Amino acid sequence: MKQIFCVIAFSVLIIGMNAQVKAPAPCGPVPTENQMRWQEMERYAFIHFSLNTYTDQSWGFGNEDVKLFNPEKSDCRQWARICKGAGMKGIIITAKHHCGFCLWPSKYTEYSVKNAPWKNGKGDMVREMADACKEYGLKLGIYLSPWDRNSKDYGKPEYITYFRNQLAELLTDYGEIFEVWFDGANGGNGYYGGANETRTIDRTTYYDWKNTYALIHKLQPKCVIWNDGGDRGDLRWVGTEDGYVGETNWSLLNATGEVPWNMLHFGVENGNAWVAAEVNTSIRPEWFYHPGEDGKVKTVPQLMDLYYNSVGRNGSMLLNFPIMPNGLIHPTDEKNALAFAKAVNESFAVNLALNKKVTASNIRGKSGRFAAAMAVDGNKNTYWATDDNTKAASLTIDLGKPTLFNRFLTQEYIRLGQRVKAFTVEAFVDGAWKELAKGTTIGYKRILRFPAVKATHVRFTIADSKCSPAISNIGIYNAPVFLNAPVIMRNQAGQVTISTNDIGPIFYYTLDGSTPTSKSNKYSGAFSADGKVEIKAICYDPTSGKSSPVSIEKFDVSKKNWKIVGINDQKSDAIIDGDPATVCHQKGDGKMPVDLVIDLGNKYNVSGIKYLPDQNRWSSGIITTYEFYVSDDNMNWKLTDKGEFSNIKNNPLLQTKKFAPVTARYIKLRALKNTSGDNVAGYAEVDVITE
Ligand code: FUL
Numbered sequence: 001m002k003q004i005f006c007v008i009a010f011s012v013l014i015i016g017m018n019a020q021v022k023a024p025a026p027c028g029p030v031p032t033e034n035q036m037r038w039q040e041m042e043r044y045a046f047i048h049f050s051l052n053t054y055t056d057q058s059w060g061f062g063n064e065d066v067k068l069f070n071p072e073k074s075d076c077r078q079w080a081r082i083c084k085g086a087g088m089k090g091i092i093i094t095a096k097h098h099c100g101f102c103l104w105p106s107k108y109t110e111y112s113v114k115n116a117p118w119k120n121g122k123g124d125m126v127r128e129m130a131d132a133c134k135e136y137g138l139k140l141g142i143y144l145s146p147w148d149r150n151s152k153d154y155g156k157p158e159y160i161t162y163f164r165n166q167l168a169e170l171l172t173d174y175g176e177i178f179e180v181w182f183d184g185a186n187g188g189n190g191y192y193g194g195a196n197e198t199r200t201i202d203r204t205t206y207y208d209w210k211n212t213y214a215l216i217h218k219l220q221p222k223c224v225i226w227n228d229g230g231d232r233g234d235l236r237w238v239g240t241e242d243g244y245v246g247e248t249n250w251s252l253l254n255a256t257g258e259v260p261w262n263m264l265h266f267g268v269e270n271g272n273a274w275v276a277a278e279v280n281t282s283i284r285p286e287w288f289y290h291p292g293e294d295g296k297v298k299t300v301p302q303l304m305d306l307y308y309n310s311v312g313r314n315g316s317m318l319l320n321f322p323i324m325p326n327g328l329i330h331p332t333d334e335k336n337a338l339a340f341a342k343a344v345n346e347s348f349a350v351n352l353a354l355n356k357k358v359t360a361s362n363i364r365g366k367s368g369r370f371a372a373a374m375a376v377d378g379n380k381n382t383y384w385a386t387d388d389n390t391k392a393a394s395l396t397i398d399l400g401k402p403t404l405f406n407r408f409l410t411q412e413y414i415r416l417g418q419r420v421k422a423f424t425v426e427a428f429v430d431g432a433w434k435e436l437a438k439g440t441t442i443g444y445k446r447i448l449r450f451p452a453v454k455a456t457h458v459r460f461t462i463a464d465s466k467c468s469p470a471i472s473n474i475g476i477y478n479a480p481v482f483l484n485a486p487v488i489m490r491n492q493a494g495q496v497t498i499s500t501n502d503i504g505p506i507f508y509y510t511l512d513g514s515t516p517t518s519k520s521n522k523y524s525g526a527f528s529a530d531g532k533v534e535i536k537a538i539c540y541d542p543t544s545g546k547s548s549p550v551s552i553e554k555f556d557v558s559k560k561n562w563k564i565v566g567i568n569d570q571k572s573d574a575i576i577d578g579d580p581a582t583v584c585h586q587k588g589d590g591k592m593p594v595d596l597v598i599d600l601g602n603k604y605n606v607s608g609i610k611y612l613p614d615q616n617r618w619s620s621g622i623i624t625t626y627e628f629y630v631s632d633d634n635m636n637w638k639l640t641d642k643g644e645f646s647n648i649k650n651n652p653l654l655q656t657k658k659f660a661p662v663t664a665r666y667i668k669l670r671a672l673k674n675t676s677g678d679n680v681a682g683y684a685e686v687d688v689i690t691e
Contacts, residue, residue, distance in 0.1 A: 021365030024385050027417035027467035029252055029274040035234050036415070038178065038224045039276060039444050042311050044090035044141070045083040046280065046320035049125070050097040052288040053325050059646035060099025062149030062191030069101070069116035074327025076125070080132035082321070082329050086337035087344055090178050092141030092318070093129045095170055098185055100150025108165050111150045130174040141179035142170050146207055147186045152193025155201055160208060164215060171219040180216060184228030184237070185647065226278060232256075235278045239264035240617070241651040243281030244309035248440040251276040251314060251418050261617070269421070269466070276444075279310035282320035283333050285653045289322035292656060297332045299549035301482040303340035304347075314443030347479030352405055353458070354378055357398040362386040364468070375474045383413035383472040390468050394461040397474065406452040409475035410460065412442045416470050422463040427455035452478065483539045483548035491578045492559045494530025498523045498537050505539035505548070515550060530558045557690050561601025565634065565666070575683045583614045585621050588679035594671045596683065597634065603665045606630060608658040608689030609641070611669065613648060614682040621682025622648055625673040628657070630664035637668060649675040654685075661691045
């Protein structure tokens with residue numbers, strides 16, 4: 001009897017003690033409920049569809065004919081089905097891109113689906129998207145470009161009323177909206193109701209975002225705001241469209257002031273506002289559909305890298321699907337996106353740490369509510385916490401038996417703010433601790449990759465923290481490993497090399513368009529394949545029998561006899577050496593334009609030009625406006641093409657411009673403007689397309 005009393009009394013004491021143990025105080029800014037809901041979505045999709053789809057452009061000028069818009073098979077249910085299958089939790093549709101064309105029949109403009117042949121002007125793509133999202137259990141988001149190259153009022157105060165009217169239509173008529181997206185590309189030349197001029201605005205003041213935000217909060221209280229163009233919203237751009245955020249990634253920024261690139265990319269440790277990172281990228285190089293990119297769809301290993309570099313680094317993953325002119329997502333995009341979701345599911349199917357025995361160097365209140373076990377209980381609302389003064393601590397997981405794994409996942413209880421600054425992961429192998437990986441920030445989710453190891457115990461050590469740590473989840477996984485498709489390069493002499501960063505695989509390739517297998521040509525070093533040729537290659541791992549996705553490169557005429565004319569600098573070879581990593585910069589005589597002249601050595605029927613800008617983010621010389629000339633004698637030049645390399649600043653991709661064939665022995669690429677407003681033109685590669 002006495003014994004029973006003692007047990008009860010002791011238990012009451014322990015429960016009492018735990019009840020008294022207060023939760024740690026929040027550490028700096030914390031996410032709002034809207035930001036929490038958004039963060040837990042993890043993956044969602046972008047849909048890019050507009051008149052650009054019909055003109056093969058990245059940015060429309062604003063004068064494209066609405067009659068072009070006629071997607072005869074358009075089916076938002078196909079998009080929703082694919083996105084759902086790809087593990088996406090929502091879809092953000094480009095209701096209006098920079099060209100000003102509206103995918104819904106806005107009352108405020110004629111430049112919309114209501115004047116397009118599609119469904120005899122009775123269609124509403126935003127409505128169909130909203131319905132399809134509802135059917136598939138997805139949330140709907142809206143991309144409304146602040147820059148409108150069609151509107152006659154753009155740049156004037158009247159445009160702000162127009163913009164808000166359109167926003168109100170979209171936020172009133174289509175049900176709940178989870179995110180609005182305001183792109184940062186703002187002002188420049190455009191059609192502007194026929195004015196055909198350049199209009200510049202001050203993006204910090206022109207849009208009066210404060211009042212626009214108030215409108216959004218009123219109409220859609222649960223909506224998060226992404227804004228790259230002015231006042232800070234709920235989410236931030238990560239400074240690149242390549243699909244990765246910094247390994248160190250604080251979900252904090254300062255509420256006012258300049259946001260330079262490094263802050264976008266890494267966040268600000270002591271920032272005074274919660275502005276989490278959204279990693280946006282496209283499943284193809286460009287945002288809109290271009291048939292020339294059908295062979296460039298991101299593969300499963302590339303999409304997995306993207307996942308680890310976004311969701312795995314405390315960001316969200318916003319993956320774009322371009323719609324084809326017929327109104328559908330391309331089958332390759334569908335296939336790769338679905339296979340990607342399968343790979344994510346397989347990778348994280350079995351949490352080897354779930355409910356395993358754990359010990360920790362420090363536990364807030366010694367045990368109970370904040371015990372180490374809370375980090376492996378599979379419940380996102382419980383967490384392991386330490387005493388207030390403990391900013392470094394470790395937790396050891398007993399896996400019970402030697403277990404093979406290659407991934408470590410951890411999550412902070414971010415409702416109390418983002419706290420951890422540095423941590424390591426070790427495994428107990430052959431009687432000793434071995435470091436597997438280290439990280440800096442954690443935040444909502446952090447996943448570390450390392451070569452597979454077999455161990456009985458795993459030790460997670462937080463080396464430094466802003467405040468005492470609060471860890472809500474730890475996962476240990478053995479994920480399937482995928483081989484990356486190899487890189488195929490050809491130098492000026494026509495020598496082809498095939499390479500990869502993966503260790504161990506061998507390569508097979510074909511030159512006849514057929515799909516390579518382990519029975520095709522085996523690569524044993526650089527080989528010659530000059531002139532027009534299509535090369536396909538795979539990596540193959542003889543141990544596992546696994547192969548990578550296929551890489552495809554199409555090369556045009558031989559460059560053996562090409563010469564850069566007029567640049568007396570050895571580095572000029574970089575322009576035609578086939579290596580994207582080497583660059584040549586040319587300075588104009590005090591100002592633009594800057595001309596690059598290439599002697600092709602022979603006459604060709606030239607029907608296009610390719611320009612790859614310097615791939616270094618910090619460089620100058622990224623050309624935005626160009627003219628292209630041809631000549632037979634390097635004296636008499638004919639203007640063949642001119643235009644802009646749209647979106648090249650945020651997305652410095654290979655630019656391809658096509659035109660009616662012309663004969664040329666000499667070509668001249670004239671740079672009229674660059675992204676940094678100086679007189680430098682930089683070239684990683686310049687190439688031609690011939691008939
Ligand atoms: C960019 C835009 O300029 C692109 O066209 C695209 O819409 C992308 C998502 O944002 O900055």
